[in-house]
Amino acid sequence: MKYLLVAIALSLSCKMQLTPESIAKSWHAYQDAKKDLTPENEYYVGRSVATNLLSRASYKYVEADAFKTGELGPSTAYVNAVGNVLAAAAMGASRKDDRPSPIAGWHFVIVDDDTINAFAAAGGFILVNKGLVKAAKSEDELAAVLAHEIAHTVRGHAIGSIKKSRMAGVYKEMLNNTVQLDEAQLGTLTKAFEGAMDDMIDGMVVKGYSRDTEFEADRVGIKILADAGYDPQAFLRLLETLEKKQGGGKGGFSATHPSAKDRIAKLETEAAKLEKRKVPKVRVERFKNAVADL
Amino acid sequence: MRRILFVLLLTAGIAIAAPKVGSSITIRVLSAKVMKTPKFIGSTAGSVSRGDQLVVKEVQGDWYRVEGSSSGWIHKSNVAEGKVTLSSTPGGGTGKVNQEEVELAGRGFTPEVEKKYRDKNPNLDFAHVDAIEKTSIDPAELEAFVAEGKLQ
Numbered sequence: 001m002k003y004l005l006v007a008i009a010l011s012l013s014c015k016m017q018l019t020p021e022s023i024a025k026s027w028h029a030y031q032d033a034k035k036d037l038t039p040e041n042e043y044y045v046g047r048s049v050a051t052n053l054l055s056r057a058s059y060k061y062v063e064a065d066a067f068k069t070g071e072l073g074p075s076t077a078y079v080n081a082v083g084n085v086l087a088a089a090a091m092g093a094s095r096k097d098d099r100p101s102p103i104a105g106w107h108f109v110i111v112d113d114d115t116i117n118a119f120a121a122a123g124g125f126i127l128v129n130k131g132l133v134k135a136a137k138s139e140d141e142l143a144a145v146l147a148h149e150i151a152h153t154v155r156g157h158a159i160g161s162i163k164k165s166r167m168a169g170v171y172k173e174m175l176n177n178t179v180q181l182d183e184a185q186l187g188t189l190t191k192a193f194e195g196a197m198d199d200m201i202d203g204m205v206v207k208g209y210s211r212d213t214e215f216e217a218d219r220v221g222i223k224i225l226a227d228a229g230y231d232p233q234a235f236l237r238l239l240e241t242l243e244k245k246q247g248g249g250k251g252g253f254s255a256t257h258p259s260a261k262d263r264i265a266k267l268e269t270e271a272a273k274l275e276k277r278k279v280p281k282v283r284v285e286r287f288k289n290a291v292a293d294l
Numbered sequence: 295m296r297r298i299l300f301v302l303l304l305t306a307g308i309a310i311a312a313p314k315v316g317s318s319i320t321i322r323v324l325s326a327k328v329m330k331t332p333k334f335i336g337s338t339a340g341s342v343s344r345g346d347q348l349v350v351k352e353v354q355g356d357w358y359r360v361e362g363s364s365s366g367w368i369h370k371s372n373v374a375e376g377k378v379t380l381s382s383t384p385g386g387g388t389g390k391v392n393q394e395e396v397e398l399a400g401r402g403f404t405p406e407v408e409k410k411y412r413d414k415n416p417n418l419d420f421a422h423v424d425a426i427e428k429t430s431i432d433p434a435e436l437e438a439f440v441a442e443g444k445l446q
């Protein structure tokens with residue numbers, strides 16, 4: 001009840017026409033910002049988060065020179081092919097409450113970092129560390145990594161990590177439908193944008209998402225993997241590899257994810273529901289060729 | 295009160311139902327391929343850009359067969375319903391934002407806000423993400439990649 005009253009009050013304060021749609025929208029947004037950020041909003045968030053993450057890696061990423069000429073280098077083109085096949089499967093699934101297609105498409109970057117980790121920066125920008133690509137043993141295992149990150153994006157986990165209190169503070173400006181905002185309003189939004197960056201990077205790099213959020217990314221990710229035609233069991237094989245490589249270590253993904261052992265236990269039930277597929281030699285071979293120079 | 299709220303939410307939900315045949319849609323993403331068949335991976339019939347307006351000729355689930363600057367199939371997640379005047383910069387370029395764009399894209403995080411954020415953080419180099427987002431993979435190449443890898 002109190003949310004509805006707040007929504008109505010905010011709508012009135014913004015001189016909006018009070019329609020059922022606007023009331024419903026206000027109520028949704030006050031409850032959960034990720035449902036109200038438009039794909040356009042998410043695009044700018046994603047660009048800035050990706051830039052912050054690349055900055056942390058001193059802008060070192062594989063085949064950076066090719067990007068400058070508008071091309072994809074061979075390893076990056078391969079990872080983008082795998083990623084876009086998965087993204088097509090994700091968008092085609094039309095799950096309830098999934099985010100729509102990113103405004104600027106899906107982009108996958110191999111960060112020149114041997115730490116085992118990957119990040120979904122929102123807005124379709126996905127960064128995977130070289131260390132994680134090399135830890136995978138086949139295209140299907142690489143696809144499992146990317147499917148997990150695509151799942152974070154389509155489920156809105158990054159933008160969902162923006163603190164509700166921060167969004168509530170800018171809610172009036174977000175609902176303001178006048179064409180020009182004044183400097184004070186822009187200042188308020190920019191401050192919230194900076195805070196949103198902090199929240200999201202904190203969630204991705206420092207504290208990690210909640211265990212339930214990670215399990216959801218695994219659950220949705222393995223479905224995306226299978227829908228794209230890959231072997232869902234590859235997800236479990238990858239987690240077993242990661243468990244062996246990092247064990248009880250504290251670096252990379254271990255700092256921000258539940259243990260691989262717990263993830264496997266949660267995922268086995270989901271994997272059992274999906275059709276097992278043989279991994280053809282061609283996928284193993286083309287994976288080896290594509291990552292040989294990393 | 296819960297019943298009223300349910301009705302309100304249902305009303306909002308109805309607003310995003312599939313478009314009718316003969317109605318218009320507007321491309322919302324920066325660019326998209328119009329496909330020869332209703333699927334993401336395959337042969338393309340043409341390309342469209344943000345703001346292009348097309349007429350719906352047929353609806354198959356989440357795919358719309360459209361006619362306009364390009365004719366073929368496009369997925370619902372790439373479009374906004376109706377005719378909307380959109381600038382090529384999502385959320386409106388500086389000084390070019392219009393009422394329709396504000397209503398569609400919403401306030402919050404826009405090009406103006408990104409610019410202010412960049413001004414306050416000059417150490418961040420956005421040239422990298424600018425270059426990254428300009429790259430793309432042709433759906434026809436993806437089709438060959440899928441076939442070679444015996445996917446599906």
